Amino acid sequence: LDVYDELTGVINNAFMAxxxxxxxxxxxxxxxxxxxxxxxxxxxSEEEKPTMHKVIPIRQLLLNYCDLKYEDSGERIELK
Known part of the structure; x- marks a missing residue:
């Protein structure tokens, strides 16, 4: 996303559309x-420390994160 605006200078004209x-x-x-x-x-993905104990809490975090919320934009609702 950081280079989105710079792509016009390096993309072939066929891909500009x-x-x-x-x-x-x-x-x-x-x-x-x-x-x-x-x-x-x-x-x-840490290689130095075990992470198995983090799986269930992180799974719940992601499930909660993906729940629809009243303040979500239309685009975000479609993503979820």
Missing amino acids: NLAAIDKELLEELCAFLKLFDEVIDEL
């Missing part, structure tokens, strides 16, 4: 939603 069709706000919402999943993957 595809880039233009991507809703940047939706992409930002998707990245924000997936951030917790990325953090969980890092947390459970």
Whole structure:
């Protein structure tokens, strides 16, 4: 997402229509939603320490995170 605005300078013109069709706000919402999943993957991928005891609490955290909430945007509701 950090390089989204810079892509126009390096993408072939044939793919510009595809880039233009991507809703940047939706992409930002998707990245924000997936951030917790990325953090969980890092947390459970530690090689130095055992992480098995973290699986059930993290699973519940993710289930709660995916529950629909009143303040969720329409895009986030679709993701969940």
